[in-house]
Amino acid sequence: MPKRQRRRSTIYDIATQAETSASTVSLVLNGSWRRYRINPDTAERILEVSRSLGYNINLRARGLRLKQSRLAGMVIPHYRNRFFAGLAETFEHEVRRRGLCPVVVSTQRDPVTERTVIETLVAQQVELLIITGVDDPDELNAICLNAGVPCVNLDLPGRSAPSVVSDNRGGSYKLTALLIEAVRERGGDPSTIRFVGGRPNEYATEERARGFAQALEDAGIAVQDEWIIRCGYQPIAARTVMQTLAQARAGFPSGVFINSITSLEGFAEFMRSKWEICQSTVLSCFDWDPFAASLPLPTIMMRQNVEELIEQSFAILDGTVPHSPEPVVVPPTLEVIRTKSNIAA
Amino acid sequence: MPKRQRRRSTIYDIATQAETSASTVSLVLNGSWRRYRINPDTAERILEVSRSLGYNINLRARGLRLKQSRLAGMVIPHYRNRFFAGLAETFEHEVRRRGLCPVVVSTQRDPVTERTVIETLVAQQVELLIITGVDDPDELNAICLNAGVPCVNLDLPGRSAPSVVSDNRGGSYKLTALLIEAVRERGGDPSTIRFVGGRPNEYATEERARGFAQALEDAGIAVQDEWIIRCGYQPIAARTVMQTLAQARAGFPSGVFINSITSLEGFAEFMRSKWEICQSTVLSCFDWDPFAASLPLPTIMMRQNVEELIEQSFAILDGTVPHSPEPVVVPPTLEVIRTKSNIAA
């Protein structure tokens, strides 16, 4: 690749060639020339030269002058599941619809990266920012606030910034209730059901754990702390958990509540190696993936409403929705997979 | 959300408060103050004020002055599969390692979006651009070239720009050869094998089709055009194809070469509804997904070497590799899933 070569043409180049001034070129190029009653011949000449030069505006210069960047930022942990991929794509779509340029950056759940990414985006003058899947949003929100960049936390509670969340607790309750029902239908013991995945003290994980516990309590089962296994987001961690459960004297769970698609990945790996142990287990997963439907076990998935989450975030950013310390709650959608068994009504 | 509020602080604000000049502030803030023998007391004072103001540099202004943006762009169709998600994440990692800010934008395979996205990125002055999964790269490359933005096409052949590609043909050949072998082992008829997915005239699709045909020919089977079904990338299209094949008098294929993970999604849907038809079929998929390993059919996947593809792209962008009209070819990796059958040595 040739290192950067010929100077890019500017409005001055156009002005010279079209024998007019940079001011006029600017007016013509950004379309306000009608308002300024520029001579159509002049305009035509300018457009002609601009085309022949392959002129491409320097948006950074424009932005500096206008104090606007036309950039909209979003921070996500990664793109490797349908939830975050969907968020990124929906965000991009919405941002483009508004004539802005989307800048989505992933952080791999690393707090240091999270901070530098936010600082960079703010330094790049993004006009708004949606933050999701970070460790601690408060400090990050403070950076935005201080720079006057409107931001919202997605699926994260907000102390200093507004937030939009999925109904993690309610969704989890439903998911667990259906799981209990399915386990009972198959003659299993609901008190062997376990919750696997997520991080301790992480908002979404804790909310889901609460919904899980509540559903069991309401079914007359006294939940013990050890039933909720927050082993993180690595597939291998979930796999190890399943291995341990298989060896426990309580016996393998009749139902497993999987807290994320990565944990389901770990479960699937375990299942492939120990099919005989898993074959009468029922799964609930608080996440959605088309291939999870192909697991040979009955699976109930909760699909987060990505479109609505983004829409609500923009409603807040637009100021359409009054600012409130309470998060806007978006209900997720149930997807029941009737593999080898009809587990829900 | 409060609309953008208090003016962001600038080096002038710092200069005023620290009773010095903007020049000195700039020198101190960007670390070149030692070289300029700035009084450490002055420097300390400036740093102090800067911190108290929560100063955040305006990178766009800096970039305008320095004629550099510190932005690196990548264009991909979407994030919904592991290949593109992996490319995006690896790209981001590499870009950050170089102290640049990654800007990955998805186009949903829409040619109009592709063009406007590239134009926007160029107008935002990205310092380099990696393009993948677009309809026609030539025109897009021309935009970059004209603006002096180094670009490379990833998994796309380049007329006017260099490119890095997976060994689609070779990978496909191997994938097909293994498929034939597995079909024969199970007593199936390899001449019923079909190729499903991808787009006519699309580079990767055509290369893979060639590898597919060659492997069959080499196995002594005369390939007919209709065996290669380029039905696009929608899951539903692949599903419909499977439905049609199930009704054809030739009988359901003993092996299916699936050209993309989205087509595999369509196949899985069909399989769930017509398990009895599919149960003795073997799958080859030119794509990789962890859950595809959980399908109840023997599956061979070709996993593209995402890290190497990105690394080679940067080698070209860095000028480490001499410019050549021939694409740099990266071999993909075989992943054999031994579900219910041991299909490869």
Place this chain on the structure above:
DNA sequence: CTGAAAGCGCTTACAG
């Protein structure tokens, strides 16, 4: 050791 000045590529109020 430090500051004034020019300039990056634009936009737009203003004067003609």
Place this chain on the structure above:
DNA sequence: CTGAAAGCGCTTACAG
């Protein structure tokens, strides 16, 4: 109808 001028927030060669 059109151009000169100022200014967005930085950097840095230059002069002191």
